[in-house]
Amino acid sequence: MPKILFTGVHRPQRSPSQRYRIEQFLESLSKNGYTYDYTYIISKTDDTYFYKSGNYFKKAFFLLRSFLARWRETFFFHRYDYIFVQREAMITGAYFYEKKASQSKAKLIFDFDDAIWMQHISEGNKKFSFLKDPNKTRKLIELADCVLAGNKYLQNYALQFNPNSILFPTIVDTQKYNKENVLPKNYVCIGWSGSFSTFEHFQYLEPVLLQIHEKYGDKVKIKVIGAPKVAMPFPVDFIEWKEETEVLELSEFDIGIMPLNESEWNKGKCGLKGLLYMSMGIPAILSPVGVSNEIVSNRLDGFLAKTENEWIKILSELIDNENLRTEIGKRGRKKVEEHYSLESQKNELLRILSSIQKK
Numbered sequence: 001m002p003k004i005l006f007t008g009v010h011r012p013q014r015s016p017s018q019r020y021r022i023e024q025f026l027e028s029l030s031k032n033g034y035t036y037d038y039t040y041i042i043s044k045t046d047d048t049y050f051y052k053s054g055n056y057f058k059k060a061f062f063l064l065r066s067f068l069a070r071w072r073e074t075f076f077f078h079r080y081d082y083i084f085v086q087r088e089a090m091i092t093g094a095y096f097y098e099k100k101a102s103q104s105k106a107k108l109i110f111d112f113d114d115a116i117w118m119q120h121i122s123e124g125n126k127k128f129s130f131l132k133d134p135n136k137t138r139k140l141i142e143l144a145d146c147v148l149a150g151n152k153y154l155q156n157y158a159l160q161f162n163p164n165s166i167l168f169p170t171i172v173d174t175q176k177y178n179k180e181n182v183l184p185k186n187y188v189c190i191g192w193s194g195s196f197s198t199f200e201h202f203q204y205l206e207p208v209l210l211q212i213h214e215k216y217g218d219k220v221k222i223k224v225i226g227a228p229k230v231a232m233p234f235p236v237d238f239i240e241w242k243e244e245t246e247v248l249e250l251s252e253f254d255i256g257i258m259p260l261n262e263s264e265w266n267k268g269k270c271g272l273k274g275l276l277y278m279s280m281g282i283p284a285i286l287s288p289v290g291v292s293n294e295i296v297s298n299r300l301d302g303f304l305a306k307t308e309n310e311w312i313k314i315l316s317e318l319i320d321n322e323n324l325r326t327e328i329g330k331r332g333r334k335k336v337e338e339h340y341s342l343e344s345q346k347n348e349l350l351r352i353l354s355s356i357q358k359k
Contacts, residue, residue, distance in 0.1 A: 002081040002353075004029070004036040005073075005106070007089050007097070011040050013243055014047070016195075016272060017113050018086055020170050021150070028346045034353075037080075039073060041066040041090070051196075066090060070097045077104035082353060084109045087116060088140065093133025095140060102143040107356045110140045113150030113170055115268025117157070141165070146356045150270035151291040166352060169291075170270040173342040174333070177279040180251040188216075188319045191223045191253030191282075193273055195241070199227040205259040208311040210234050212319075220319060225249050253282045254325055255318050259311070260287040271295045275340050278302060278332030283325050285314055295340070301331035 008018040022038070029036065042050060046062055049055040070089055074097060077083060083106045089097035101108045117137035133139075141147050141161040148168035149155035158165035190212070192202045202224060209222055213234035222234065226241035239249050250256075256277030260266040267290035274295055277284040286292040288304040296302035303318075305311040318325050338344060 001033055001035050003079065004034055004082040004084055004353075005077070005080045006036055006038045006084045006086070007073075008038070008040050008086045009088065009091055010042050011044060012038060014042075014044075020172065020272060021111055021113060021148075021168075022084070022086055024171075024173055024342055025346065025349050028342075028350070032350055041069060063092065067094070073097070074100040077101055077106055080104075080106045082107050082109060082356075084111065085140070085144075086111045087114075088136070093136050095133075095136055095143070098140050098143050102145075102359070105358075107145045107358050108143060109146050109148060109356070110144035111148040111168070112137070112154060112158075113268075113270045115154065115157070115265050118265050118268075145359050146352065148352070151268070152294070153267045153290055164356075168348070168352070169340060169345075170272050170275065171340045171342055171345045172272075172275050172279045172336065174279050174337050175343070177247060177250070177276055179280045179282070180248055182251050185252075187219055187221045188254045189221045189223055189252050190255045190257060190315065190319075191225065191250070191277075192257050193225040193241070193246075193250060193276065195226045196228050199224075199230075201259055201261075202227065202257075204261055205257065205311065206233070208308050208315070211308075211312055212315055215316070216319060223249075223252060247280075250276065250280050250282070253277065253280070255315065256280075256282040256284045258284065258286045258292070260289040260292070262287075262289055266290060274302065275336055278329075279336045279341070281329040281333045283318055283328035284332055285311070285318075295335075296332075297335075299328075301335040302328060 006022050008015060008022065010018055012023060013019060049058050077100060083101040085098055138161050141158050144162060147158045147162050147165040149158050149165055150170050152167060155165055155167045194202065210233050212220060221237060223237045223239065225239045229238040258273040260269065269290055271291045274284045274286045274292060283302065285303040285305050286296055288306055292304065296304055298304045303314045305314050
């Protein structure tokens, strides 16, 4: 039986990247004769302080502990046929882990779904930025026997350093992400789902949502899943993200929004929010940045909005027209089922694994 070592930074069910690019394939891999181990370095306890300011002693001890744990793992690489690194094994500029993996008999797969070469460092760890290496992503790509890139922008970057760089888009499980029945309501829910680190994208739309609130009042509810509660100039229902209630909370959305400003970092985004909305049959409005232009055919299976006026116009259309919401939602769901679903793409990873050649 071929054996895979999956390596990520976060524990299972913690990181969207790992959930959608590793974890949802595990069942299919097992059914097709693969076995695997899954290692990570940031525990649930580490999460309570790691992304906050201060706690320097704890963070220094964490880095030492992580280094030792990863170094110990390198002595067991001979047990594996594949070593699959999702984004990086260490959160510093160190890449000894991946270098050792490339020197082993195992085939090294490097997977990334963001423009991580741009060093997007959390506010709580700015003082540790000197530990990062802006060239690390390039080095990991060069070391890998195969690179999996989440969109064409990322693939084009990787192809500069490794000809075996494959487009492997982020996909969703349409059997899981299927809208559940919700009670009738007398309002239209505009929803956004994300995390504390991406909440700035929701705030980018603040002027638009303020105008929508002033125009529609209680006829519209604005709901945020996964970000901490902050003061906003209009009412917002902040909901904690939980795996067991995620689908139910998303089911309340009548309109899903994914605003992004135009930046090189955002061109590397893989459109997960938009795909989740569309999978749920929720009409999605995306900023026309990067992969969003590929996911959505404007006004056919979703909407693309760039300016504030475009956002206000499209939101108003959808708020006022239930039939339009239903029709666009159905088409969006069909698009995901055909091109971005686990069911349609689950064999692609199996095909890739069987085709990888050791350098």
